[in-house]
Structure formats: structure tokens, C-alpha cells
Amino acid sequence: GESVGLHLPTLSVQEGDNSIINCAYSNSASDYFIWYKQESGKGPQFIIDIRSNMDKRQGQRVTVLLNKTVKHLSLQIAATQPGDSAVYFCAEKDAQKVTFGTGTKLQVIP
Amino acid sequence: NAGVMQNPRHLVRRRGQEARLRCSPMKGHSHVYWYRQLPEEGLKFMVYLQKENIIDESGMPKERFSAEFPKEGPSILRIQQVVRGDSAAYFCASSPTNTGELFFGEGSRLTVL
Numbered sequence: 001g002e003s004v005g006l007h008l009p010t011l012s013v014q015e016g017d018n019s020i021i022n023c024a025y026s027n028s029a030s031d032y033f034i035w036y037k038q039e040s041g042k043g044p045q046f047i048i049d050i051r052s053n054m055d056k057r058q059g060q061r062v063t064v065l066l067n068k069t070v071k072h073l074s075l076q077i078a079a080t081q082p083g084d085s086a087v088y089f090c091a092e093k094d095a096q097k098v099t100f101g102t103g104t105k106l107q108v109i110p
Numbered sequence: 111n112a113g114v115m116q117n118p119r120h121l122v123r124r125r126g127q128e129a130r131l132r133c134s135p136m137k138g139h140s141h142v143y144w145y146r147q148l149p150e151e152g153l154k155f156m157v158y159l160q161k162e163n164i165i166d167e168s169g170m171p172k173e174r175f176s177a178e179f180p181k182e183g184p185s186i187l188r189i190q191q192v193v194r195g196d197s198a199a200y201f202c203a204s205s206p207t208n209t210g211e212l213f214f215g216e217g218s219r220l221t222v223l
Contacts, residue, residue, distance in 0.1 A: 008150055034211060043114075043201055043214035044153070089152060091212075096166045098143065098203075098212055100153040 008087060010105045019077040021104045023090030026071065030092035030099075035064060035075045038087045038103075047075070047088075082108045112136070114204050114215035115184075122221045129189040129196070131218040135204030142185045143203045143212060144170075144177060153201060159185060160208075192222045 013019045025033070031052040036044035050057045050064045050073075057064050063076040073090050085108045090101045115134040123129050135142050140161050145153040155169040159179035170177065174192075179185040189196055199219045203212035 032209065036214075043216045044203075046211050046213070049211060093209075095208070097155050097158050097168075099155055100145070102152045 008103050008105045010107060012107045012109060013080045014109050015080060015082060017080055019075075019080045019084070019106060021075045021077075021088050021106065023073040023075075023101045023104075024071055025073060025090065025092040025101070027092055027094055027099070028071070029094045032093040033064070033066060033073050034091045034093070034098070035062075035073075036089045036091060036100075037084075038089065040086075044089060077106075080106075080108050082110055084108055114202055114213050116200075116202050116215035116218050118218060119216065120219050120221070122223060123192050124223050125193055126191050129192050129220055129222075131187040131189075131200050131202075131220070132184045133187070133202030133204075133215060134184040135202075136206075136213055139204035139206050139213070141205040141208055142179050143205070144185070144187050145201045145203065147199045147201060147217070156187070156200075165208075189220070192220070194222050196220060197222045 034049045035047040037047050038044045048059045048062050048064050050066050055066050061078045065074045087103045087105050089103045091098050117132050142159045144156040147153045157170045157177045158166040162181050174190045176188045199217045201214055201217045203214045205212050
């Protein structure tokens with residue numbers, strides 16, 4: 001569903017630790033999922049994507065896991081760095097449009 | 111290859127005026143999406159357009175808001191008779207197809223006084 005003005009949930013992680021950001025999606029027809037990173041005052045930036053015929057995909061320091069049974073998506077960031085501090089959004093795509101989740105603010109503690 | 115270009119980056123309007131936000135997609139991209147974002151919130155889908163066609167406008171208010179993506183030139187999001195509640199960041203994204211990644215611009219921040 002859409003945000004109704006609640007503050008973003010925050011995840012605080014020590015620099016060097018791994019981060020796991022979770023997301024629940026709602027549309028069974030969604031066949032493509034994307035994680036975006038948004039820094040303050042900027043537009044969302046693509047991080048990694050996964051299609052519905054996969055359950056795991058790895059990039060550089062990032063891994064996305066997809067569990068279609070429970071409609072759950074997660075983003076794992078290895079060795080979290082201060083530059084990873086941002087808001088992270090999952091997005092799901094069906095035939096027509098891309099719908100964004102509420103977002104999670106990641107704070108990296110030096 | 112330039113990214114998605116939005117202008118103006120910041121726009122101030124008084125209540126009742128019109129706001130026009132422009133988006134030039136990446137070269138070769140014919141699919142454009144507009145999203146709205148309030149502070150500390152997620153991105154809310156507004157409208158999806160292809161060249162000269164509106165594909166999905168289910169997220170756009172029926173009154174005062176309109177969008178177009180002409181054969182030539184940028185996509186335009188137009189808000190007539192703005193109200194304070196229209197104050198937000200408006201993001202445009204483009205894609206070469208309707209099956210892949212969206213590339214976002216840096217947004218246009220509208221403030222209504």
C-alpha cells in the first residue's frame with residue numbers, strides 16, 4: 001500500500017558489518033523487481049534487479065533474494081560503508097507500471 | 111549519453127498558478143513515468159506514457175493534473191491551479207522498453223506558497 005505520512009523505518013549498521021533490508025510486495029502478477037538507492041536531494045539510483053524466474057542474484061557487494069511464496073524481497077549489502085547511507089526502495093513491476101515500497105533509511109555508523 | 115533531464119529543478123508557485131514540469135528521457139527511450147514524492151515518504155506512481163500515448167494514468171488526480179509526451183520534445187507534467195498540497199518532489203523516469211529498469215532524473219521540487 002502507499003505511505004500515509006509515517007516516518008521511514010531506519011536501519012543502523014556499524015561500518016564494515018553486513019546490512020539486510022527487507023521488503024514485502026503485494027502484486028502476484030509482478031515479474032520484475034528492482035532495488036533503488038536514493039540519497040538526500042537526489043533521484044533514485046538503480047542498484048540491482050531480479051526477474052521472477054530467479055530467487056537470487058548477486059552484484060558487487062550486493063545480493064537480492066526473492067521469495068515468491070511469501071512475496072518477500074531482500075537486499076543484502078556486504079561490508080557496509082558510510083557511502084551506503086541512503087534510503088533504499090524496493091520496486092515491483094507488472095505489465096504496466098513500477099510500484100515502489102515505502103523505503104528504509106540505512107544509517108552507517110563509522 | 112546524457113541521463114534523464116528534468117527542469118526546472120526547483121519551482122515556486124503561488125496558489126492558483128500553473129506549474130509545468132519538463133522531462134527529457136534518455137536518448138532512445140520511448141517510455142516515460144512520472145512519480146511524486148513527499149518528504150520522508152516513498153515514490154507514488156502518477157502516470158506512464160509512451161510517445162504520444164498515455165498508457166496508465168491511474169495514479170494521477172483527475173482534476174488539475176495532465177501529462178503528455180509528444181512526438182517531438184520533452185514530456186510535460188502540468189498542474190493547474192496549484193494548491194499547497196501539491197508541494198512535493200516530482201520525479202521522471204525513462205526506459206527503453208516496458209520490461210526493464212527505469213532510469214530516474216534528479217527531480218523537480220515544487221513549492222506552493
